[in-house]
Amino acid sequence: MLCLNQLKPGEEAVVTSISGENRRLRDLGLIEGTKVKCVLKSPLGDPAAYKIRGAVVAIRREDAADIKVVAYE
Amino acid sequence: MNNGLMMVLAGNPNVGKSTIFNCLTGMHQHTGNWAGKTVANAKGTWKAEGMPDIQLTDAPGCYSLESSSPEEEVARECICDPDIKGVIVVCDGTCLERNLILALQILEYRRDVILCINLMDRVRKKGMEIDTEKLGSLLNVPVITTCASQKKQIKSKLSRAVAELLQSSPLLDDKKDTARMSPEEIVEEAQKIAAAVTTQKSVEEDKTIKIDRLLTSPWTGFPAMGIMILVILWITLKGANYPSEFLSSRLLALEEPFFRGLAGIGLSAEFCEMTVYGMYRVLAWVVSVMLPPMAIFFPMFTLLEDWGFLPRVAFNLDRCFKGCKACGKQALTMCMGLGCNASAVVGCRIIDSRRERLLAMLTNSLVPCNGRFPLLIGIITMFFASESREKGALILTGVIMLGIAATFAATRLLSATVLRGTAASFTMELPEYRKPQFGKVIVRSVFDRTLFVLGRAAAVAAPAGMIIWIMANSFSGDISIIQRMAEFLDPVGRFMGMDGVILTAFILGIPANEIVLPIAMMIYMSMGTLGETGDLNYFADILCSNGWTEITAINVMIFSLMHWPCATTLLSVKKEAGGWRWAAAAFAVPLIMGVTVCSVTAAFYRIFL
Incomplete structure (x- = not known):
């Protein structure tokens, strides 16, 4: 079990649970069972950008910490 | 219905x-x-x-x-x-x-x-x-x-x-x-x-990710952004020079025929002088000095925007904004501020949290808008880089960096005092790069900019020119009203390493930043020599003969970066934030910073140099 912010660029994972109410992320289609891929980290290491349902979205470390994922094979 | x-x-x-x-x-x-x-x-x-x-x-x-x-x-x-x-x-x-x-x-x-x-x-x-x-x-x-x-x-x-x-x-x-x-x-x-x-059907290689690796990596991300700004400013400086001179010589050559024409139809000499040397001259300066840099900078900026560059700037700078307990999208509104602070304030609506939106609105005028670029470019060219456009671009980039640093400082300060709170959650899409629609962007932005500047010159600069001419030609005692105002403000101006005239110009320039330098020139000229050539060497002579030094130039640039926003921006803040007190804050925040920085620079100069 990992947090989303532990993914490195190029790694893929599936969301298992989201703690807290983050409607923004749900509007973007990030719910339990969604496949995400970390694609970029910004120069200062935070935020990181993730590919979610075909779109690339930047998420800060704190917000990504609320999202539990398992590595995707 | x-x-x-x-x-x-x-x-x-x-x-x-x-x-x-x-x-x-x-x-x-x-x-x-x-x-x-x-x-x-x-x-x-x-x-x-x-x-x-x-x-x-x-x-x-x-x-x-x-x-x-x-x-x-x-x-x-x-x-x-x-x-x-x-x-x-x-x-x-x-x-x-x-x-x-x-x-x-x-x-x-x-x-x-x-x-x-x-x-x-x-x-x-x-x-x-x-x-x-x-x-x-x-x-x-x-x-x-x-x-x-x-x-x-x-x-x-x-x-x-x-x-x-x-x-x-x-x-x-x-x-x-x-x-x-x-x-x-x-x-x-x-x-x-x-x-x-x-x-x-088939998988095409992703170009966006390749460009992003370059623009957002730890080693190349920030340098790439800096170089991008530098190149744009260099092209602006290089390209604006010739059309500026052309426009000013042509427009000012029309002064005499215009004057004769007005006098010919039997108007009083005083009215003719007010119209030609007041209204028309300021209008001509604003158009010739302001229009070319804007018409070059703006299309290039719009091309970058069309390509998809701005979200990357926000992505790279978000960590710094988070440190100020602000939103990374403030980087987007900051970039828009380089174009126009007033529209950038409206653009702050993209920021979800009200506190973070207010931070962005109150600090927006700390990046120089298009209306202030020509003043900065003029002073840099006159005092620091008369020969080398490369050096000029470098200094101007430095000034913008200073503006960005001031934005961070002010944001940090505000979120530690009046706008306390914690950073809200942040999500932002990074769209794929698109090939900009070159023709359309260039035509539209040149056209829009030209119209905007001409409209503003007609609506603001011309009446301002008239008022200033009247102030410069109405006497109380043996000196004109405008000189009295300049004299009155002189101690304050001197304390900040400038003088009363430039401070007067900044105050009278509240309707639009474009007219600050023309007003200052008018005042200097009304006090001393009069002439009609409008090129920068001539302007530089006037400034130097009125006691300007490099330190004056530096302080004027700093003050131009950090003083009250223009009237349009203040109105936008009032409307967007809901209340005059926020407009007052947007007025005071950059002013306090500007006064502090200028006073310190001036004191430093007096003590050490």
């Missing part, structure tokens, strides 16, 4: 709604490759053959109907308005799965919907195929496909679809399933539908 048929364009941010809107209505809404470019409804009339005129609304992009930001609120109200006769939901075909979430939400509200799958050129390029017939039957709505480059097709396809929609009897209320889906069910439904209609 509403006037005629009303329809709405809705969809996720940055899917090309405004482009379609412009195409249908013939209007010129600005477009850019980043989420949140359109913050307010635009309305226009769509006239098509065989159809009644339609009042079309271009709603701001939103991800969901459950609004969580002001511009999403605007979009929701307009999509759910019972008076409208239909919604055209625009989707990005390359990201159908995500876009269908909003489409499904809208379909729960109403059935008079046309689904418009846009950006089909990129769908094909990516080796994808979308089965629109199947999509139409799954959703039970008409589906059409478009791409931005084919304007005729957009018009014909949409007018056909709308005509059919208007003819079909409104079966609005007998929706088959009255039970609403939960938000999660909608996301899953969107995923299912998208998977059923999309096929990936």
